[in-house]
Amino acid sequence: xxxxxxxxxxxxxxxxxxxxxxxxxxxxxxxxxxxxxxxxxxxxxxxxxxxxxxxxxxxxxxxxxxxxxxxxxxxxxxxxxxxxxxxxxxxxxxxxxxxxxxxxxxxxxxxxxxxxxxxxxxxxxxxxxxxxxxxxxxxxxxxxxxxxxxxxxxxxxxxxxxxxxxxxxxxxxxxxxxxxxxxxxxxxxxxxxxxxxxxxxxxxxxxxxxxxxxxxxxxxxxxxxxxxxxxxxxxxxxxxxxxxxxxxxxxxxxxxxxxxxxxxxxxxxxxxxxxxxxxxxxxxxxxxxxxxxxxxxxxxxxxxxxxxxxxxxxxxxxxxxxxxxxxxxxxxxxxxxxxxxxxxxxxxxxxxxxxxxxxxxxxxxxxxxxxxxxxxxxxxxxxxxxxxxxxxxxxxxxxxxxxxxxxxxxxxxxxxxxxxxxxxxxxxxxxxxxxxxxxxxxxxxxxxxxxxxxxxxxxxxxxxxxxxxxxxxxxxxxxxxxxx
Numbered sequence: 001x002x003x004x005x006x007x008x009x010x011x012x013x014x015x016x017x018x019x020x021x022x023x024x025x026x027x028x029x030x031x032x033x034x035x036x037x038x039x040x041x042x043x044x045x046x047x048x049x050x051x052x053x054x055x056x057x058x059x060x061x062x063x064x065x066x067x068x069x070x071x072x073x074x075x076x077x078x079x080x081x082x083x084x085x086x087x088x089x090x091x092x093x094x095x096x097x098x099x100x101x102x103x104x105x106x107x108x109x110x111x112x113x114x115x116x117x118x119x120x121x122x123x124x125x126x127x128x129x130x131x132x133x134x135x136x137x138x139x140x141x142x143x144x145x146x147x148x149x150x151x152x153x154x155x156x157x158x159x160x161x162x163x164x165x166x167x168x169x170x171x172x173x174x175x176x177x178x179x180x181x182x183x184x185x186x187x188x189x190x191x192x193x194x195x196x197x198x199x200x201x202x203x204x205x206x207x208x209x210x211x212x213x214x215x216x217x218x219x220x221x222x223x224x225x226x227x228x229x230x231x232x233x234x235x236x237x238x239x240x241x242x243x244x245x246x247x248x249x250x251x252x253x254x255x256x257x258x259x260x261x262x263x264x265x266x267x268x269x270x271x272x273x274x275x276x277x278x279x280x281x282x283x284x285x286x287x288x289x290x291x292x293x294x295x296x297x298x299x300x301x302x303x304x305x306x307x308x309x310x311x312x313x314x315x316x317x318x319x320x321x322x323x324x325x326x327x328x329x330x331x332x333x334x335x336x337x338x339x340x341x342x343x344x345x346x347x348x349x350x351x352x353x354x355x356x357x358x359x360x361x362x363x364x365x366x367x368x369x370x371x372x373x374x375x376x377x378x379x380x381x382x383x384x385x386x387x388x389x390x391x392x393x394x395x396x397x398x399x400x401x402x403x404x405x406x407x408x409x410x411x412x413x414x415x416x417x418x419x420x421x422x423x424x425x426x427x428x429x430x431x432x433x434x435x436x437x438x439x440x441x442x443x444x445x446x447x448x449x450x451x452x453x454x455x456x457x458x459x460x461x462x463x464x465x466x467x468x469x470x471x472x473x474x475x476x477x478x479x480x481x482x483x484x
Contacts, residue, residue, distance in 0.1 A: 001318050001365055003030050003094060006038035009184075011047060012191025014054035015201025021046040026208070028185050031097040031330040032318045034367025038095070038185050043209035048217040051176045051205040055147040056223050058202025059174035063144045067170075071118035073199060074169055078114040080193045081107065088186050090321070092157055095185040097329035097369070099319025102282055106158035106186070112450040113166025120468045121170045129479075137482050142475040144172030145249055146225030149218045151239065152187070153230045154180035154332060155285040155391075160230045161187055163465040165204070166450070171474035173226065176205045178215060182332055184208040215239070222246040228473055229253070230287075232389075233415070233459045251463035251473035253287065254456060255389045256417030258438070259410035260290035261400075264298040266422035267444065272303065274420070274446055276310045279395040280373045283331050288418035288440070288448075291390045292379070293397045294406050300399040304377060307397070308356045311373050316361060330369040331392055337369050340392040344376055347385045347396065352378040357393075381412060389415065403428060411437045416458035418442065 008025065010017040019041050026042040029035070043051075062070070081088070089103035098106075129138035150164040157179060168175045179187035191206040207214065219227060219242040227243055228251040229236060236254045243250065260278065262271045278290035295303045319326035331337045337360075344358050357374030364370040371393055379385050379396040386396065400406040410419065419438035423429060433441055439456040448454065448466075455464035463473050 001033055003033055003035050003037050004090065006091060006094070006185060009038060009040045009188035009192070011041045011043055012188070012194060012204070012206040013047065013051050014057070014205065015195065015199065017192065017195050020044060020209070021050070024209075026181060026184075028095050028183075030094050031332050031369045032094075033365045034369075040184050040188050040208060043207035043214050045213045045217050047207055047209065048214045051207055052147070052218060052221050052223045054202040054205055055174040055176050056202075058200065058205075059144070059147050061200055062169075062174050062203045063172040065172070067118060067121055070169060070172065074114045074118060074166075076197055077194065077199060078111050080197050081110050081114075081190070084189070084193060086321070088158060088189055091186040091189055092183070093318070093320055093329075096154060096157060096183045096332065097283065099326050099329060100321045101324060102319065106156055106162070109156075109159035109162035109450065110165065111162075113162040114169075116450045117166040117170035117471070120167075120471060124468070124471070135484060137484065139480050141478050141480055143478065145474050145476045146173060147176070147223050148173045148226035148228060148474060149176045149224045150178065151215060151227075151229035151231060151235070152177065152179050154182040155282060155287075157183045157186045158190070161190060163230070163470070164228055167470040168226075168474050169203070171471055173474045174203045174205075176207070176218060176224075178218070179206070179208050181208050181210070216242060219243050220245045224248055226251065226473055230465070236461070249473055251465075251470075252461045253454065253465050254417075254459060254461045255415050256287045256289070256456065256460055257291045257387075257389050257413040257415040258288055258418040258420065259436075260293045261406055261410060261419075261421045261432075262293070262295045262299065262303065263421070263423035263425070263428070264296040265424045267424075268299065268302070270445065271422040272306050272310065275307060275395070276314070278420070278446065280311065280314060280328050280393050283328050283371075284373075284393040284395075285332065285391055287389075289390065290395065290420065292386060292410075293395055294400050294409060295397060297399045297401050304355065304397065307395075308375060311356055311375055311395075314373055316364070316370070316372070328373060328393065330364075331371055332369065334369050336392060337371050340371060340374070340390075340394050343385045343388070343390065343394055344374060347376050347379055347383045350383050351380070352376050352383060352385070352396075355397075381409070387413070403431070407432065407435055411435075414459045415456070417456035417460040420446065
């Protein structure tokens with residue numbers, strides 16, 4: 001299993017590629033082998049302060065550009081990203097364990113966001129408000145909010161960049177991007193691309209470093225007008241608490257615990273296909289993964305047999321361009337893998353059954369973070385596998401009898417991001433659409449796109465990524481009233 005070394009990558013601040021003030025560097029570890037595949041400049045407090053000042057200056061320039069001028073720069077960046085597509089995809093395979101095919105999702109998110117959001121801004125219309133006494137005219141106008149700081153998760157390094165970069169730039173905001181220290185490489189490479197095309201200084205800044213210094217410095221600063229993130233609920237709560245030094249707009253896509261409900265009248269093959277994909281694609285490290293699979297008792301045995309068979313046929317490996325048939329790579333760290341084992345152990349100690357997997361495959365490097373895709377049946381509400389966001393290649397399955405029962409089970413979680421139901425009963429669809437407590441309800445299929453809102457309720461977030469709704473995070477509204 002041969003890895004590639006990507007060398008040393010610098011911070012991108014105020015239009016320049018720079019070393020960290022303290023000169024610190026951090027290793028980027030390949031989860032497939034445990035090898036160091038790059039080093040990145042590790043930012044500290046002073047670097048975060050420099051980025052804030054740069055973004056403040058960049059915003060003053062960027063907000064004055066016309067939408068057409070901003071669009072031209074975004075198009076230039078889009079073309080440059082496409083030119084580096086192979087290098088970026090290869091970097092994500094190495095830093096995060098993605099497959100080469102899977103890494104295209106990330107590239108697609110960046111290029112689609114850079115193209116779609118300028119058009120979305122163009123289509124925004126001023127709201128006219130009637131005056132009932134006929135003494136004034138009233139309208140609502142929207143303007144860029146200011147400096148935005150984006151904290152990103154490690155599981156989709158560039159998809160997450162695209163989800164923030166597109167609406168922020170189109171709206172007229174400057175942006176500081178802090179990628180996860182676990183997968184910063186491809187985002188730092190975006191910094192190199194921005195530098196190469198002479199993108200306006202300070203409009204985008206990229207740095208990674210310890211959250212205790214870098215994130216805290218930026219979150220508690222009074223400079224940002226917007227804090228946006230993709231990550232865990234616990235991290236979101238910390239950012240909200242730290243942000244109260246000033247009033248900031250908040251946009252957060254947080255944890256999930258998606259129910260995947262299969263009724264006896266469902267399209268069985270489609271439900272099975274998507275259960276496999278949403279359990280094990282990206283090694284299960286997806287916020288909208290099928291965490292809890294509920295199967296009607298009349299098709300439960302049939303489903304389990306087919307699900308185990310399909311899972312056993314998945315091909316594991318290091319998914320480089322030369323290995324297009326790889327479905328699943330490693331998990332991100334040994335700590336995360338151990339958490340998967342702990343979830344399985346907790347469930348089986350309380351009466352669940354490990355149906356498949358649960359082991360470290362022996363054919364891969366020992367220093368890698370490999371784990372078999374795993375299936376646990378008979379989960380219940382007392383198990384961590386039911387309560388927690390799994391975020392790894394472990395699927396928990398539970399049989400159910402009635403609609404009331406599965407609806408109560410599905411909603412029994414603090415999270416409310418994605419949910420999935422498979423049935424052809426229209427009355428049931430209507431009821432579950434109204435009563436499922438999730439920001440997304442996907443019926444008899446799955447679709448995600450840059451133009452479709454993506455957001456959660458309860459402890460799963462504030463606001464939306466994707467669609468025109470994402471622009472709300474980066475715009476402020478003003479009422480303009482004129483006397484007649």
